[in-house]
Amino acid sequence: MIETSKVDLKLSNKSIFVFDIDGVIRDVSGSxxxxxxxxxxxxxxxxxxxxxxxxxxxxxxxxxxxxxxxxxxxxxxxxxxxxxxxxxxxxxxxxxxxxxxxxxxxxxxxxxxxxxxxTEPLIATAAYFQELTIAGIGWGFFSGATRASASYVLQRLAIDLPILIAMEDAAGKPDPTGLLLATKQIEQKQGGLAKTIVYVGDTVADMLTVVKARDFDPSYQYVAVGVIPPHVSQDLRDRYASLLKENGADLVLNSVLELTPQLNLLQSSVS
Structure with missing residues (x-):
């Protein structure tokens, strides 16, 4: 785990996870x-x-x-x-x-x-999303990829009828509209309002999306989770993590798989 800032949050069924896809769910360095x-x-x-x-x-x-x-x-x-x-x-x-x-x-x-x-390698697994569902955490996707491309990878993960806001559905990041559209759809599926939105992405634009969402709709607590994409070499990972944190990341991880329902973000700071 990369160094993080402290976030006063314990994950629960009042939390919603929204994921970017490229660099988070799939490795796009070769695609x-x-x-x-x-x-x-x-x-x-x-x-x-x-x-x-x-x-x-x-x-x-x-x-x-x-x-x-x-x-x-x-x-x-x-x-x-x-x-x-x-x-x-x-x-x-x-x-x-x-x-x-x-x-x-x-x-x-x-x-x-x-x-x-x-040829894109998958980073996430079907079991990962099953674990979130079992824990009562609603989840979905907000990606700048086309709907066809994003759906292609989600089908490989055997995710049926995913909540997905893609390129065709909302303005591009860092505009937060797509993030909030995904949130509303997840809330509707879950049958209740969320307290916390956790957005997981790998770029500056992803982190800035959360920064802008806080002003756009302050009724939620937001957590910006950055992940280091696979193409970043080992010697540049700390630099990349710092870049994400400078642009709003509350937490930076080496992989989306580190973000589990058991993770207490308040205690996850590593020096």
Whole structure:
């Protein structure tokens, strides 16, 4: 467990867990992030005849700005910035970027079997969510991924009829609307109002979503739980944890599986 700040909270059936998906439920370092790097590399080569592929650290630095949760937009921004450094302004249709990205991420087969998505390792397990249900904790998902992509991974976890707010359903993070929509649906399913919303994510945008939610709807107690995504190397994990904490994380864990119904966040601070 990474160093945390203290949170006055004991998990109970008055708590709701809402999860991001990419980097939390599934490892996207070889899929979404690979497709992002492929896309930037492809367009830079076509436009300038130069070889450039963003590193994982460069992608992290962009996402640390807190507004590039959408990987299509992040691809476009990285291309634009590279061209700017060269003193060039070359318009690129956003649709072209999306189409190329999807050709790598989903592949060309209708069942996505040749896409990067088919190789994504799972981080969470079906048993993990069963444990939450047994403990009386309501749970669901708020993800910037498309509904089709998010549903693909949830089906692999054998989660039927999940509560899911996806890209098509709400404004992108850090806008908190999607988090609160998921919360309301979970409350309806549980048949009661929640006291605490625990949002679990792996990016600055995820943490800022919670920060903004506190102002948007102060009727809940909020806990921002950051997890270190798998692509972050061991020597950079403390730096990544600090970045999440600087942007609102109350607790930072190495994996979503560490966030259990038995965890007392008040006593989970580790120096």
């Amino acid at each position: 979404y992030r690979r497709a992002l790097a492929d896309t930037v590399e492809h367009f830079i080569k076509n436009l300038t005849n130069l070889d450039y592929r963003p590193t994982p650290e460069e992608i992290d630095d962009l996402k640390a700005e807190g507004i590039w949760n959408n990987d299509w937009e992040a691809s476009q921004e990285m291309i634009t910035r590279y061209l700017h450094r060269l003193g060039k302004k070359i318009p690129i249709a956003y649709e072209e970027i999306v189409n190329f990205f999807q050709s790598r991420y989903r592949g060309l087969n209708s069942d996505w079997s040749d896409g990067y998505i088919a």
